[in-house]
Amino acid sequence: MTHTLGLNQYGKAESRVVRIVRDTRRHEIRDLTVSTSLRGDFADAHVSGDQAAVLPTDTQKNTAFAYAKLHGVTSAEDYAIALGTRLLEACPAAESAxxxxxxxxxxxIGDHSFVRxxxxxxxxxxxVGRDATHVLSGISGLALLNTTDSEFQGFLKDEFTTLAETGDRVLATSLVARWRHTDVDGVDWNASHEAVTATLLETFAGTYSRALQETLYAMGGAALDAQPGLAEIRFSAPNLHHFLVDFSGFDVxxxxxxxxxxxxxxxxYGLIEAQVVRDGVPPADHAWLAVAGFC
Structure with missing residues (x-):
């Protein structure tokens, strides 16, 4: 044999789980897209087709729906921890869920009415692993724009550079941010998410930007300063360009x-990605970070 099985995982992607709480006349709604996966010793399933160790992806889907009722959904993180723990218990061959x-x-818009x-x-x-649980919270598609207080000057130029320097430009992005928690016990996930998001917005609005890179670093530093339970934060930020329309050719x-x-x-578009890490915090296992899609 000239080959062996490498890294592998399997699961059920993008189950649409909607949980409505009807305990009172004033209903609550949590609308989730849930993807699960298991990693571990599943070589027999690949090499010989033996499925004895495989918890079906359909079972993972059913568990996701069942746990929306059995455990409830007070936050995305709390629900995900409970679901991952259950899947790991149900599949002995898995090293992590x-x-x-x-x-x-x-x-x-009413007691039982909502607008998306x-x-x-x-x-x-x-x-959720056999020895530890890791949590990444985050936000994606956060559209941000400053109409001024942004420049881009003094950059490196060569024979192919045509971009003009500017001392006043529109700065816009659709931000993806994910932050890693140092501990997962006793965290108020909703309050933490709201606080981090508020800090990111306040810092974006209040920072004079000489480059999007500088703005991201300022946002990350502010989030870590305000939230001692965070180990690091990473950003992926497309620079959504706004070009001034040239009216000089119009005869008006x-x-x-x-x-x-x-x-x-x-x-x-330019794509700026950056990581801001708290000093003294041990680095994370980048294998699970990469699988988690950590920017």
Missing amino acids: QVKVEEHGWDR RGGSVRTAAVT DGLSNDGEVFIAADRP
Whole structure:
């Protein structure tokens, strides 16, 4: 034999789990997209087709729905920890169970009426192992824009550089941020998520930006300073360019464009990614971080 089985995992992707709490006339809703996966000793399933150690992906899906009722959904993280723990218990061959959750927000318009919230999505990626549990909280699709207080100057140039320097530009992005917790016991997941998100927004709005890189570093530092339970935060931020429309070719008296009309270009775009790490915190196992999709 000239080959062996490498890393592998399997699971059920993107189960749409909606939990409605009807204990009172005023209903609550949690709307989740849930993906589960198991990693461990499943070589026989690949090499010889022996499924004796395999917990079916259909069972993983059913467990995700059942635990929305049996455990409840007070937060994406708490639900994911409970679900991952159950899957690990149910599958002895697994070394770890991972649960990824995207939570879609609904705004209340009545006791039992809601309107779907647009924009960002709350995320959680939980890896439950035999010895430890790791939690990544996050947010994706967070659309941010500053109309001024941003520049881009003094950059390296060569014979292919055509970009003009600017001392005043629109800075816009659709941010993905994920933050790693140092501990998972006793965390108020909802309060933590709200606090981190608020810090990111306040820092973006209050930071003069000489580059998107500088803004991300400031946002990450502020989040770690405000939340001692965080080990690190990572960002993936497309630079959503807004180009000033050139009115000089128009034969219209008095028509000028003093930073007021822009073309919003969706691609190609610069993609800025960065990690801000708390000093003295041990590094994470990058194998599980990569599988968790940690930016």
